[in-house]
Amino acid sequence: MKALQIEHLSKTFLKREGPAISDISLDVEVGEILALLGESGSGKTTLLRLIAGLDYPDQGTIAIGDDVVVDDKIFIKPEKRKVGLVFQNHALFPHYNVFDNVAFGLSWLTKQDKARKVNELLTLVNLEEMENRFPHQLSGGQQQRVALARALAPRPEIVLLDEPFSNLDNVLKNQVREEVKKILKKAGATAIFVTHDTTDALLAADKIALMHRGKVLQIGSPIDIYQNPANENVGKFFGKINTLTLNKRENGWLSELGQLASVPQSWEGDQLKIIFRAENVTLTSGKEPGFKGQLVASHFMGDHCLLTVALADTASQSHLLYIKASANHGYKVDSTVTFQIDFARAKII
Ligand SMILES: Nc1ncnc2c1ncn2[C@@H]1O[C@H](COP(=O)(O)OP(=O)(O)OP(=O)(O)O)[C@@H](O)[C@H]1O
Numbered sequence: 001m002k003a004l005q006i007e008h009l010s011k012t013f014l015k016r017e018g019p020a021i022s023d024i025s026l027d028v029e030v031g032e033i034l035a036l037l038g039e040s041g042s043g044k045t046t047l048l049r050l051i052a053g054l055d056y057p058d059q060g061t062i063a064i065g066d067d068v069v070v071d072d073k074i075f076i077k078p079e080k081r082k083v084g085l086v087f088q089n090h091a092l093f094p095h096y097n098v099f100d101n102v103a104f105g106l107s108w109l110t111k112q113d114k115a116r117k118v119n120e121l122l123t124l125v126n127l128e129e130m131e132n133r134f135p136h137q138l139s140g141g142q143q144q145r146v147a148l149a150r151a152l153a154p155r156p157e158i159v160l161l162d163e164p165f166s167n168l169d170n171v172l173k174n175q176v177r178e179e180v181k182k183i184l185k186k187a188g189a190t191a192i193f194v195t196h197d198t199t200d201a202l203l204a205a206d207k208i209a210l211m212h213r214g215k216v217l218q219i220g221s222p223i224d225i226y227q228n229p230a231n232e233n234v235g236k237f238f239g240k241i242n243t244l245t246l247n248k249r250e251n252g253w254l255s256e257l258g259q260l261a262s263v264p265q266s267w268e269g270d271q272l273k274i275i276f277r278a279e280n281v282t283l284t285s286g287k288e289p290g291f292k293g294q295l296v297a298s299h300f301m302g303d304h305c306l307l308t309v310a311l312a313d314t315a316s317q318s319h320l321l322y323i324k325a326s327a328n329h330g331y332k333v334d335s336t337v338t339f340q341i342d343f344a345r346a347k348i349i
Pocket of ligand 1: 014
């Protein structure tokens with residue numbers, strides 16, 4: 001069942017700058033968490049605001065649940081759209097305590113029902129003991145959970161979260177990301193969150209829509225979008241990408257690495273461009289067969305090193321490859337390294 005259906009949605013603010021979002025179509029299933037991921041200015045917030053009803057599109061339709069909320073004739077106001085909003089700065093009412101913040105959208109309930117509902121939500125977000133505290137007496141993570149409880153209170157069809165993890169330090173961010181996902185899943189809520197952080201999207205979302213210049217480049221599960229990027233731009237968004245151009249020869253394929261002995265049999269054509277990730281390349285001891293390269297740089301990343309290697313013994317010494325190696329690989333810059341590539345993980349683009 002669909003919680004949200006968007007068709008051919010476009011919005012231009014300033015003609016000279018081109019569209020902020022352009023001909024976007026996507027669906028979100030009930031209970032699914034979608035991440036809108038993209039660099040600054042890619043149109044994520046514009047799309048979220050159009051879903052919330054905080055802006056008018058130039059074209060396209062949006063349906064939330066069974067209701068069309070925007071098309072060329074209809075425009076349903078934000079407060080009638082059955083969406084819950086969680087803003088980047090949490091936007092809690094500073095002069096209301098936790099209880100009253102969460103109860104804010106429940107004015108139609110009796111006092112008793114309201115208390116029962118608020119307590120239920122505070123249990124859901126693990127803040128049972130905090131109902132009398134004011135926002136300034138809470139940590140960033142706790143404020144985030146109050147904002148989430150407030151957004152969930154009126155049982156919206158969709159919760160929209162604008163950069164929910166961006167104001168948190170790294171340690172808190174890991175914790176809050178997990179908590180928010182757990183809470184949304186426990187509540188059975190459908191949610192869309194905006195982020196420019198790939199880790200947020202990979203860890204917290206069921207589905208990622210990768211946006212670039214107002215368009216959705218690819219939409220899919222985190223594992224699919226990471227392992228099967230539709231093109232080099234999508235691939236690059238999730239870390240270093242290696243590229244090779246392969247030309248068919250009588251006895252196999254010729255590439256920047258020279259002759260390739262073993263590639264998947266399914267590869268066909270006269271010329272192919274392939275991409276693969278740094279983790280699909282493995283350093284070998286030098287005694288085993290492998291390709292050779294000169295180590296140009298080694299960047300220590302904590303749990304691993306990212307190596308930049310220039311190809312040796314071929315005409316393509318300016319062609320660089322990235323290798324994910326152990327943090328203690330022991331090679332010095334300028335030394336020769338040997339490596340193997342798992343071509344089965346490469347993707348033809
Ligand atoms: N109210 C507005 N008036 C004019 N231009 C706007 C307005 N809102 C957004 N834009 C433009 O639309 C484009 C998309 O902006 P948007 O805020 O949706 O991007 P974003 O992906 O959310 O970026 P960020 O991550 O920086 O928030 C940008 O070029 C931006 O300058």
